[in-house]
Amino acid sequence: MATREERSTDAAAESDPAADGDGADPVADAPDSSETETDRRGVGAAEPAPVGPTADVPAVAVSGLSKRFGSGPDAVTAVDDVSVEIEAGSVVGLLGPNGAGKTTLIKSILGMVLPDEGSVRLHGIDVREEPRAAYAHVDAMLEGARNDYWRLTVRENLRYFAAVGGVDPDSVAERHDRLLDRFGLESKVDTPVRNLSRGMKQKVSLASVLAGGADVVFLDEPTLGLDVESSRTLRAELRRIAEERGLTVVVSSHDMDVVEAVCDRVLILADGRIVADDSVEALLADNGRHSLLIASRDLSPAVVADLRRDFEVAGVDDGGGRTRIEVAADSDDVYALMRRLREHGVTLDGLDTIEPDLEDVFVDLTRDREGSR
């Protein structure tokens, strides 16, 4: 793979008008079939360091990022000393309760919010020092369906944002066709976006983000407001496209299903800090707690009260002549729980296990911090 330095040297000999503006140089070198198309986006600064999508340079490198709003006693720390690296080609979920700082973190990474401290590098390019070159690698869906021009047609939006993103729209026309096909928009290509449903607008928005040459994509609540079917389609296609194109994707969402289905890695944010950073599997293994759902006619209030003393009884439900309780229980607890039930002479009518999911982990991790406020 040619480094950006090599390409920029070549580009200096070109007469691309892109070289004239904003301190940016065109990246219009001799073609290299091993490059990503993003490498060849029209505008990017020439910088000495070997940067660009390479295996040894993180796609996103955030170091000591902090952002406070306001001053004095009313100051709010939205992002608090966040450091994280995201390797190229990975899909990372960003979770956090409302006000945790997810959007501020994403916007700070993108330079839409200027951080008070810290640095951000996209493919090795400092966003603050060389924003134009860094932006040649990135696109984002920050406003959901409000990310496009609604009075333009679907295809016009894709072509427009490809060009604005530094890619000749004619050269990616086939990609656009394929994207439209995948998102079920092929019959709507000539329809103004304003005439589409909410779900379709959201799909157009995502398609337009993927329509250019960005190899790092930030998506803020991409499935917000979508029906189940649309959400399922969108996340399936997102995962597939990310794998096929080797995209680096950062997804901020409240939808745990999306994160669980799409992401290789999850960052959980609370009070502006990263409180968990691991794969979905590891988070579940380390933090997830199995529960037992027990149903019996013998679960009297006295028995339940006794259980509460030594076990975490999450829920009690009386009805239909029997009582159901949910008890958080790891494997070691199960034997003790069964012994205790037997001591009380409880005959089980039903016993189910409940597998932990990401939502439980998320609630546990962020609840602790909520309580400490």
Place this chain on the structure above:
Amino acid sequence: MSRQPETGSRGPETGSRGARPAGYYRLARAVLYREAVLFVRYPANAIGGVVIAVFFFGVLFYGGRMVAGRALTDSIEGIIVGYFLWTLSVGAYSAISNDIGSEVQWGTLERHVMTPFGFAPVALLKGVAKLVRTFLTSGIILGVMLAVTGTTLELNVITIVIVAGLSITSVLGLGFAAGGITLLYKRIGNWLNLLQFGFVVLVSAPSLDVGWLRVLPLAHGSGLLQRAMVDGTRIWEFSITDLGLLVAVAVGYLGAGYVVFQYATRRARRLGVLGDY
């Protein structure tokens, strides 16, 4: 502009042979195409603007004639030229300032900011496109005014386009500044639109009598446009000083407006309100 051949790479979802880079030429094509499409596809705004402008001129002309009689008729040429320049100014100003506000509202501003080109070239290109559009609509208004009043003016297109174009370039600067303020304070656009009525004062300012007024936007250009359209003065017949001042005022206000816009953008990013609406 160099163009690279389509080259290898990319995923099966594209089926393409790779992406070519787009420079400023492609950017200009995309932005201007979008403006043209919207103009053709949604002509109601432009038509509405022409109708309203003609209506107000009709009120001004017929109402004024009832009140002032011959005095108004004697000065009708100056009024038509001034009104023409005012409609151009309003179009240019709102093209920039309202458009920036709309981009914020639509959620597309941040997408432009985080591109290899940035938002400023896009805003400038859109401004150019809307200037062309404004010249078209104001030309129609001018034609209607001449027909309604039975007035004849010297219509040397080159002189008019250059003088009027440079005059309203200074207004583009005001539009950039207003757009920057909109970025910071959001729903302030309606108040800033009131500035359009201030253009009436600038267009009618006695810049030939009071020298310092010539450094204000529109004022000097308005005087030159009067001379061009009423007296038939051609562009090459103006003094170097007059033309130099016209260019300096245009560049000065455009530059100052752009600086204000850039400052406001940076401050909005610091406050975290760039994309909020």
